Amino acid sequence: MIQITPHMRILVAVEPIDFRSGIDGLAGACRKRLEADPFSGCLFVFGNRARTAIKILVYDGQGFWMVSVLPWHLDAGRRL
Secondary structure (H helix, E strand, O other): OOOOOOOOOEEEOOOOOOOOOOHHHHHHHHHHOOOOOOOOOOEEEEEOOOOOOEEEEEEOOOOEEEEEEOHHHOOOOOOO
């Protein structure tokens, strides 16, 4: 389970990401686009081009967690 604490930083990418990217691709995007260390414990949020889905990447000290929130997981009629 990912715990979000009050002191945790949340970084959101403004540019869309290719949703075929896995953990390695998202970690590279953290370095290149957000200029942040993916091992820092920050929570990184990426959106797709249509802005209908997001991917979240976080490192917990033992490994990466990647969460995909896809359109069918959201309530009908709501956009990100």
